[in-house]
Each structure stands twice: as structure tokens, then as C-alpha cells.
Amino acid sequence: MEPILKVSDLRTYFRADAGLARAVDGVSFEVHPGETLGIVGESGSGKSVTSLSVMRLIPEPPGEIQPGSKILFRDNEGEKDLARVTEEEMRHIRGNDIAMIFQEPMTSLNPVFKVGDQIVESLRLHQGLSKKDAREKAIDMLRLVGIPIPEQRVDEYPHQLSGGMRQRVMIAIALACDPKVLIADEPTTALDVTIQAQILELLNRLQEELGMAIILITHDLGVVAETCDRVIVMYAGQVFEEGSVEDVFRDPQNPYTEGLLRSIPRLGSHSERLAVIPGVVPSATEWPTGCRFHARCPYGWEKTAQEEPPLFEIGPGRKSKCWLVEHPERREEIRRETGGFTPEGALTGTGASTPAAGAPDEGVDVQARDREV
Amino acid sequence: MISYLIRRLLGAIPLLLGILTLIFFIINIAPGDPTARYFNPNVAPEVIEQMRRNLGLDQPLHIQYFRWVTSFARGDFGNSFGQMRPISEILPTVLWNTIQLMLISIIIIFVVGMLIGMYQAVRQYSASDNFLTVAALFFYSMPSFWFALMLILIFSLKASQWDWPIQFPASQMTSVGYEFMAPGEKIWDRLMHLAMPAIALGIGSAAGIARYMRGSMLEVIHQDYIRTARAKGLSERVVVFKHALRNALIPIITLLGLYLPVLLSGSVVVETIFAWPGMGRLIVDAIFQRDYPLVMATSFVAATLVVVGNLLADVLYAVVDPRIRTE
Numbered sequence: 007m008e009p010i011l012k013v014s015d016l017r018t019y020f021r022a023d024a025g026l027a028r029a030v031d032g033v034s035f036e037v038h039p040g041e042t043l044g045i046v047g048e049s050g051s052g053k054s055v056t057s058l059s060v061m062r063l064i065p066e067p068p069g070e071i072q073p074g075s076k077i078l079f080r081d082n083e084g085e086k087d088l089a090r091v092t093e094e095e096m097r098h099i100r101g102n103d104i105a106m107i108f109q110e111p112m113t114s115l116n117p118v119f120k121v122g123d124q125i126v127e128s129l130r131l132h133q134g135l136s137k138k139d140a141r142e143k144a145i146d147m148l149r150l151v152g153i154p155i156p157e158q159r160v161d162e163y164p165h166q167l168s169g170g171m172r173q174r175v176m177i178a179i180a181l182a183c184d185p186k187v188l189i190a191d192e193p194t195t196a197l198d199v200t201i202q203a204q205i206l207e208l209l210n211r212l213q214e215e216l217g218m219a220i221i222l223i224t225h226d227l228g229v230v231a232e233t234c235d236r237v238i239v240m241y242a243g244q245v246f247e248e249g250s251v252e253d254v255f256r257d258p259q260n261p262y263t264e265g266l267l268r269s270i271p272r273l274g275s276h277s278e279r280l281a282v283i284p285g286v287v288p289s290a291t292e293w294p295t296g297c298r299f300h301a302r303c304p305y306g307w308e309k310t311a312q313e314e315p316p317l318f319e320i321g322p323g324r325k326s327k328c329w330l331v332e333h334p335e336r337r338e339e340i341r342r343e344t345g346g347f348t349p350e351g352a353l354t355g356t357g358a359s360t361p362a363a364g365a366p367d368e369g370v371d372v373q374a375r376d377r378e379v
Numbered sequence: 380m381i382s383y384l385i386r387r388l389l390g391a392i393p394l395l396l397g398i399l400t401l402i403f404f405i406i407n408i409a410p411g412d413p414t415a416r417y418f419n420p421n422v423a424p425e426v427i428e429q430m431r432r433n434l435g436l437d438q439p440l441h442i443q444y445f446r447w448v449t450s451f452a453r454g455d456f457g458n459s460f461g462q463m464r465p466i467s468e469i470l471p472t473v474l475w476n477t478i479q480l481m482l483i484s485i486i487i488i489f490v491v492g493m494l495i496g497m498y499q500a501v502r503q504y505s506a507s508d509n510f511l512t513v514a515a516l517f518f519y520s521m522p523s524f525w526f527a528l529m530l531i532l533i534f535s536l537k538a539s540q541w542d543w544p545i546q547f548p549a550s551q552m553t554s555v556g557y558e559f560m561a562p563g564e565k566i567w568d569r570l571m572h573l574a575m576p577a578i579a580l581g582i583g584s585a586a587g588i589a590r591y592m593r594g595s596m597l598e599v600i601h602q603d604y605i606r607t608a609r610a611k612g613l614s615e616r617v618v619v620f621k622h623a624l625r626n627a628l629i630p631i632i633t634l635l636g637l638y639l640p641v642l643l644s645g646s647v648v649v650e651t652i653f654a655w656p657g658m659g660r661l662i663v664d665a666i667f668q669r670d671y672p673l674v675m676a677t678s679f680v681a682a683t684l685v686v687v688g689n690l691l692a693d694v695l696y697a698v699v700d701p702r703i704r705t706e
Binding site: 061063096097098099100101102105106108110113114115116117118119120127128131132163165176179180 | 602603604606607608609610611612613614622625626699700701702
């Protein structure tokens with residue numbers, strides 16, 4: 007099937023005091039109708055900027071979607087490059103063809119307007135409904151997202167609803183105009199676990215009923231495993247791995263994915279210390295040379311510090327941005343010696359011993375660690 | 380809501396009484412005498428003494444206070460010492476004159492101030508934002524009497540010397556021959572006379588409101604729900620004027636209550652310069668003449684205005700912010 011959304015070589019840069027922040031730097035992916043694509047990565051890896059770029063909600067200035075970036079959206083009339091359409095055209099797409107829900111349900115609704123009016127606004131704008139019809143539809147939407155007594159809730163203000171209820175209202179607003187793509191930017195992060203499950207279940211159910219594609223942005227791998235069909239793993243503004251959820255979770259090919267999966271604490275295992283990826287995501291103004299992950303990667307060697315790997319195609323729909331694709335023997339070697347990402351490996355590379363990435367002495371450090379290895 | 384308002388109004392009564400008591404004793408302790416303007420070598424001291432007795436000034440202070448309180452409680456402000464006629468005759472027209480001036484001023488303050496502040500917030504750090512910031516600082520810093528004189532100099536004096544198409548009258552409330560004008564002309568004439576005093580009175584506060592509004596708007600514009608509004612596909616105009624403005628207004632409303640007394644004290648200077656027969660001038664004249672009943676009456680009106688202004692602000696809060704309504 008033809009993809010409904012095709013992002014290729016998306017680059018979104020921000021002009022900051024510290025220099026040019028390349029928050030999203032050459033991201034490509036496709037979304038097919040009716041599927042759920044997960045985008046995972048640590049904070050600062052460019053997930054949210056990617057989604058805001060698709061919505062063209064990047065504040066300009068300081069942000070700018072670079073020339074050459076393509077965001078192809080297919081609707082009944084044909085294909086449009088959202089990176090290029092006018093603001094006027096984009097407004098017809100936003101909230102209508104592509105809708106978005108955000109991380110913070112507590113602050114994402116306007117506190118001075120009734121929740122019903124906030125749904126009605128969208129309906130009247132995009133579908134030209136009369137006041138009365140729009141209100142009816144708003145009540146229907148509230149019922150659809152599982153809000154009890156919607157006839158009453160429609161006239162309440164956001165502060166009268168709980169966090170989970172507000173996120174349901176956000177979903178109702180987003181889905182009011184039957185969008186073809188729904189971007190959910192960490193929709194459950196701010197909610198407690200039982201509510202999280204409810205919201206994810208709701209999204210799954212609504213997708214089955216309404217048939218839209220969902221882009222689910224999260225740093226919670228459990229959420230991805232639960233809800234997504236395919237997943238892309240982002241790091242430092244780039245795609246590091248792509249594949250079906252089963253493939254990626256069962257057999258992660260990229261060391262970064264491996265590190266993320268190993269970082270999940272498991273029930274029943276009694277290790278003293280969690281396996282973590284040492285260090286933090288480097289600053290977007292100074293990405294490291296070579297592979298952007300090399301300073302935090304247990305498999306790194308000289309080549310990874312100097313040359314940036316391409317996003318290798320390693321199977322049908324399966325991609326990995328890592329030199330290990332060409333040097334698989336190295337992975338086995340390191341695993342045999344240290345076990346790759348382990349609690350012990352984390353010990354040698356905690357914050358204190360890991361220099362801030364992008365620091366000038368980084369090359370030296372890699373060699374030092376190579377000797378340790 | 381209604382019961383809340385009634386409770387607030389009743390609560391204001393002891394407050395007003397306290398304020399007026401304080402003023403009564405302060406003005407009576409202050410040196411000076413209402414009969415001082417009659418001191419004259421040709422007036423016998425006995426006459427002055429008789430005058431004091433007629434005005435009730437020969438009584439001890441606490442008796443005077445008690446008398447004032449009882450008549451005030453009956454709604455009787457007494458007679459003005461200076462003008463020798465009932466205050467209930469003087470006050471309404473004078474009060475109405477000042478209210479006209481303050482209303483126009485408040486409209487200028489809030490409409491101009493808020494529009495400028497919003498414009499600046501939307502164009503943050505642009506050249507026009509920086510220019511308006513400097514301009515606001517200038518108008519905020521300049522005293523209103525200087526500004527009033529500059530307005531008269533340029534738009535009245537120089538404008539007539541240079542034959543500008545628009546010239547503003549420099550003083551008074553009406554032109555010569557006001558009585559013979561058609562109703563439409565009368566309104567226009569009054570507005571022309573109001574323009575300069577209202578601007579002189581309001582521009583400093585307008586500059587202040589612009590600064591507050593810019594800050595308030597900037598804070599709101601970076602909120603998540605503004606991003607939500609944009610994500611709905613709303614135009615920037617709707618996002619700013621509907622979703623952002625309503626929220627940015629909330630802190631500004633407090634200032635409405637605070638600016639009423641500022642305007643009243645500002646009107647003292649401005650009304651004097653523009654020869655506007657309003658409360659400001661009346662208060663100053665009353666104080667200088669030690670016209671005790673008039674001082675008390677005007678103080679009462681001023682204090683009431685402040686209380687009402689704050690009450691108005693509280694009501695507007697509830698209108699704008701549903702979160703306050705439920706409490």
C-alpha cells in the first residue's frame with residue numbers, strides 16, 4: 007500500500023545563542039494508512055521536533071525546516087509536500103487531515119473555555135457545521151472517547167476534569183474531524199499507570215473504528231511493544247534503527263536500541279545496578295563526529311569515531327545505522343568479553359567518567375576505553 | 380455571586396468609616412483655619428469668632444466628629460464652608476465631569492495599552508518591539524503635568540499658529556456658544572475638550588499596561604494550550620485574540636482596580652492644568668481652604684471609587700476566569 011505520509015531527509019535546525027542546533031538531522035520514514043508507527047528515543051533525540059515539523063508547528067524563527075526536506079502527505083487530491091505548502095494551506099491540513107495530541111493534558115486545554123467549545127471550534131472551522139450540529143457532534147465525540155455523561159461534561163471547564171479525562175478530551179478534539187494521521191506526542195507520560203493503559207487501549211480501539219494512522223512518540227518501550235506495528239529508534243536527530251516491533255524488540259541490531267532495551271528494569275531480576283547507557287544525549291549544537299553514538303557505545307572503535315555510518319538496509323523494512331552491519335564479528339567479540347551493555351559496563355561509564363559528548367578530548371577517550379575493553 | 384457582592388459591599392462600610400475618621404482628624408489637626416481668608420484689619424475679631432461659632436468650629440474636636448458622623452449617616456454632607464452652599468448641590472456635577480474624564484482615560488489606557496502590549500508580544504525582539512519598549516518607558520517616566528503642557532503647546536498653541544487642520548482646545552469643558560449647539564455638535568465639542576486631558580491623564584498608565592500586557596501575553600503565548608489551538612488549524616488571529624488574549628487578561632484585570640485611585644490623584648494635576656471643573660480641582664481647593672465638610676465629602680467619593688474599582692476587578696475576574704467562579 008502507498009504510504010500516507012512520507013518524510014524524507016527532514017532537517018529542522020534552530021538558531022540558538024550557542025550556535026546552530028541541528029535538532030532533526032536527516033530523518034526519513036513512512037507511515038502507512040491504518041498502522042501505528044512508534045518513534046522512540048531518549049529526551050533530546052529529536053522525536054518531538056520531528057512531529058512538530060510534520061505539523062509545521064516549529065516556531066520560526068528560531069527554527070527552520072531546511073530546504074531539501076520533504077514531508078509528503080497523500081490525500082484524495084494527491085500528494086502535497088507539507089514542508090513547502092503555504093501557511094494557509096497548512097491550516098486546512100492541521101487538525102483536519104493530521105491531528106496531534108500532546109504530552110501534558112493538564113496544560114494542553116485552554117482553561118478559560120468549556121471543553122465542548124474547544125471541540126466545536128475545530129468542527130466549525132474544518133467541517134463548517136452549524137453551532138447546534140457541532141455541539142451534537144462534540145457530545146458524540148466525548149461519548150466516543152469514553153467520557154461518562156457527555157451531555158453534562160460538554161459544558162464543563164478543563165479544571166473540572168481529571169488528567170485522564172482531559173487527555174480523553176484532547177483525543178476527542180484531535181479526532182473530531184476524522185484525521186487520516188494522528189500524531190500522539192507522549193500521550194501517556196504525564197498520566198499514572200492505570201490511566202495510561204486506558205488511554206492506550208482507547209487509542210487502539212479508536213484506530214480500529216476510525217482507521218487512521220497513528221504516529222506514537224514515546225520514550226516508554228513498553229508502550230511501543232503494546233501498541234505499535236513498526237518502530238523507528240531515534241538518536242541525536244537521526245534514525246538509528248527501523249523495523250517491525252517484533253523484530254526490533256527480539257533482535258535489536260543497533261547498539262543504541264540494545265542499550266535502550268537493556269535499560270528497562272525487569273521484574274524478578276535482582277541485579278544491584280541497572281544496565282544503563284552511560285552519559286547523556288549530546289547537545290544538538292555540537293553533535294560528535296563519526297557515529298553520533300560512538301562515545302556512549304561499548305562496541306565503538308576508531309572507525310565509528312571518525313566516519314558516520316549510513317542507515318544500512320538489513321532486511322525487508324529493517325534498517326540500522328551502525329558500522330556493525332559491516333563488521334558483525336566485532337559485536338560477538340565484545341559481547342564475549344564484556345557482555346555489551348551490562349551493569350558492569352555501566353559502572354565504567356557513569357557520568358563522571360564519560361565526558362560531555364562533543365568535548366574536544368572525545369577521540370582520546372574512545373581509545374582509552376578501547377584499551378579498557 | 381450576588382450574595383458575594385453584597386457581602387463585599389457591607390464589608391466595605393467599616394473600611395470607609397475608618398478611612399474617613401482618619402482623614403477627619405488629620406485635616407483638623409493640620410494648621411490653618413477655614414475662616415483664615417476673612418482675616419483682615421477691617422474685620423473685627425468678634426466677627427471671626429461669631430463665624431467660627433456659626434460653622435461649629437468652637438466645639439471640641441470629638442463633638443465635631445460626632446456631629447459629622449451623625450449627619451453623614453443620614454446622608455447629609457452639610458454645607459461647603461468655601462462656597463457657602465450645600466455639598467449635595469456641588470458634588471454631582473463635579474463628579475460627573477471627572478467620571479467623563481476618567482472613563483475616556485481608562486478606555487485609552489486599556490485599549491491602547493493592551494493593543495500595544497499584544498503587538499509587542501507577537502513581534503517579540505523585533506525592531507518595532509524594541510522601539511515601543513523605549514517609547515513606553517519614556518511615557519511611563521514623564522510626569523503627566525509635563526506631558527499636559529507639551530500637548531497644549533503642540534496641539535493647541537502651535538497647531539493654531541501653524542493652521543493645522545485639527546486643533547484641540549487648551550482648557551475648559553466647552554467652547555464658547557456651547558449652549559447654542561445641536562446635540563451632535565455638543566458631543567463632538569465635549570470629546571474635543573476631553574481628548575487632551577484624557578490623553579495626558581492616561582498615557583503614563585497606558586505605557587505601564589503595555590508593559591504588563593507584553594509580559595502577560597508572552598507568558599501565555601508559550602503555553603501548551605496555545606500550541607493545541609495552533610494544532611487545530613486556527614488562524615494566528617484567532618489564536619492570539621481568542622485563545623491567548625482571554626488568558627492574558629486575567630493578571631491585567633487586577634490593575635483596573637489599582638489604576639482608579641491613580642487616575643483620581645492624577646486628575647488633580649491634569650484638571651488644574653486644563654481648567655477642568657472636576658473632583659481633582661475640587662479636592663485641592665477644599666484642602667487649601669480648610670473646607671472641612673467638602674474635604675470629607677470628596678474623600679468619601681474617592682474612597683468609594685477605590686472600593687468599587689476593586690470590586691469591579693473581582694467581578695471581572697470571575698467573568699474571565701471560570702476557575703475563580705466555582706470557588
